[in-house]
Amino acid sequence: MSLTNDIADELALQTMEILHATGKDDVIAELSAALGGFSQTLEEAYMTAIRVRRAEERARMILSKRRKEAGLPSDD
Template identity: 50%
Template sequence: MAEQLLFEVADELARESLDLYEKTGDEDIFQEVTKIIGASSQTLEEAYKTAVRVRRAEKRALERLAERRAALDG
């Protein structure tokens, strides 16, 4: 239960950070959030950084798949 909560919170923070980054282009948001949560929970900090990496990788992979799909439909 606690582990699930950890991942849910980390993923929500990652999604919010990535959304703000998409709107502003400001990479500093990730460092700011990392610093804030790291001051209270190193475990949450690591989960957040992992969630950001996973979400970014997911976005790149989905974009590539869309390109490949478009080329097939082309």
């Protein structure tokens, strides 16, 4: 990964941690705006990382549900 993507992904992971702890997703917009004021490239990479991480979470929840329905062991 590039430095930009590495930083964006780390910020996304930290954001997701806050989102899970608080249930509030306003931190995403706040951080995106702060990043955009200095680096549009980093802002775009951050938002991409957020979308990817959220999609991954949703996909893993679906797979976990389907594994359970199929009687397969948990993949945790």
